[in-house]
Amino acid sequence: MTHEVAIVGAGAAGAGAAYALRETDAAVTVFEKSRGVCGRAATRRKNGCVYDHGANYVKSDDERVASLISETLSDGLVEIDEPIWTFDAEGEISEGRNGDEHKWTYEGGITGLAKRLFDRTDAAIEHETRVEQVERTGRSDESNGSDRSHRWRPIDTDGNELGEYDAALLTPPAPQTAALVGWTDLGEEVGDELVGEIGNVGYRTQLTAVLHYPFAIDPPYYALVNTDHEHDIAWVSREECKAGHVPDGECLLIAQMAPDWSVERYDEPANDVADAAADLVGELFDDDRFASPDWTDVQRWRFALPESGADADVLARAEGEGVFFAGDWVVGEGRVHEALRNGLETGERIANRLQ
Numbered sequence: 001m002t003h004e005v006a007i008v009g010a011g012a013a014g015a016g017a018a019y020a021l022r023e024t025d026a027a028v029t030v031f032e033k034s035r036g037v038c039g040r041a042a043t044r045r046k047n048g049c050v051y052d053h054g055a056n057y058v059k060s061d062d063e064r065v066a067s068l069i070s071e072t073l074s075d076g077l078v079e080i081d082e083p084i085w086t087f088d089a090e091g092e093i094s095e096g097r098n099g100d101e102h103k104w105t106y107e108g109g110i111t112g113l114a115k116r117l118f119d120r121t122d123a124a125i126e127h128e129t130r131v132e133q134v135e136r137t138g139r140s141d142e143s144n145g146s147d148r149s150h151r152w153r154p155i156d157t158d159g160n161e162l163g164e165y166d167a168a169l170l171t172p173p174a175p176q177t178a179a180l181v182g183w184t185d186l187g188e189e190v191g192d193e194l195v196g197e198i199g200n201v202g203y204r205t206q207l208t209a210v211l212h213y214p215f216a217i218d219p220p221y222y223a224l225v226n227t228d229h230e231h232d233i234a235w236v237s238r239e240e241c242k243a244g245h246v247p248d249g250e251c252l253l254i255a256q257m258a259p260d261w262s263v264e265r266y267d268e269p270a271n272d273v274a275d276a277a278a279d280l281v282g283e284l285f286d287d288d289r290f291a292s293p294d295w296t297d298v299q300r301w302r303f304a305l306p307e308s309g310a311d312a313d314v315l316a317r318a319e320g321e322g323v324f325f326a327g328d329w330v331v332g333e334g335r336v337h338e339a340l341r342n343g344l345e346t347g348e349r350i351a352n353r354l355q
């Protein structure tokens with residue numbers, strides 16, 4: 001018998017789970033609210049440039065994920081060779097922090113990771129579909145001691161029913177997953193406990209300013225990271241260090257702004273955010289040219305990075321009912337490789353349950 005699995009969210013975790021289910025008998029449908037895939041590992045194209053304006057790159061810290069990327073998903077893989085340097089509250093730049101063995105993205109952008117994972121599956125992806133509720137259908141089959149006869153029916157924000165599934169995997173950031181769980185019939189006790197646990201995961205808010213310049217620069221680093229967390233800029237990196245992203249003779253900076261600065265300016269017009277970020281970059285580089293980019297872009301990440309994780313034992317209580325969770329917030333670390341690893345493992349647990 002073919003089983004059906006619904007995955008909410010086509011980020012690294014959702015893609016990892018679909019990939020893990022590819023050789024099982026499960027028919028997988030992914031519901032994704034945006035038009036693309038890979039979630040916060042996001043890529044945009046503008047004026048001949050390709051830029052990763054969410055996650056900057058994927059680390060090779062996890063052996064399983066590193067071999068998957070470098071062996072199976074390696075077409076178009078780009079390695080950033082230049083190191084990461086640091087700066088402090090006063091803007092003093094120093095050499096250092098080369099902890100990452102590999103810094104990976106794709107020539108066409110970091111979204112290539114989820115694209116390559118999904119390409120190796122038969123999963124159907126329903127884009128521009130925001131799931132608002134997951135409804136329980138049928139009844140528990142108590143005659144054989146099993147609780148597996150009920151199924152799960154996702155419903156979108158327009159009230160459309162999106163089919164029935166043996167298992168549902170929820171991967172949106174924790175606050176969005178908590179809202180979904182609030183609408184999911186998991187029984188009062190388990191449901192309330194889950195909403196409390198998932199809703200407790202706090203997030204760092206971040207504004208990203210993308211600053212383009214019609215000239216090239218050649219410093220000895222790919223990026224600068226603020227290590228004392230006292231500067232208004234948390235991170236600034238050079239997208240031209242990624243092969244295929246920026247035409248020769250140009251410079252494209254990604255400025256990830258500090259949480260306090262980001263919260264304060266979150267609702268300001270994009271041009272004001274970009275202008276203020278460019279002024280700060282000009283000061284940091286001690287070069288007025290950087291205060292006047294020739295074009296800019298801004299992305300607002302309300303739920304950028306989880307500040308903690310959720311209790312795995314509490315999350316596991318829903319698994320017996322066929323409801324699973326995956327994502328960086330399940331692990332407690334905002335990293336693409338962690339989300340992907342967690343998605344792979346959760347996909348395997350779903351496969352085991354359906355066997």
Ligand SMILES: Cc1cc2nc3c(=O)[nH]c(=O)nc-3n(C[C@H](O)[C@H](O)[C@H](O)COP(=O)(O)OP(=O)(O)OC[C@H]3O[C@@H](n4cnc5c(N)ncnc54)[C@H](O)[C@@H]3O)c2cc1C
Pocket residue numbers: 008009010011012013014031032033034037038039040041053054055056057058059129130131132171172173176206208256301303304305326327328329333334335336337339
């Ligand atoms: C600015 C920024 C910089 C970062 N830098 C790095 C970095 O350099 N290196 C690194 O490893 N990590 C970095 N991260 C973290 C990394 O991007 C995340 O940890 C990782 O992408 C999380 O993957 P995920 O699948 O758990 O969640 P997501 O990527 O958030 O995926 C969830 C998906 O669910 C979709 N969704 C949400 N709600 C619904 C709904 N109701 N219905 C349908 N779909 C829904 C979303 O659109 C999204 O596609 C950064 C993140 C940000 C924001």
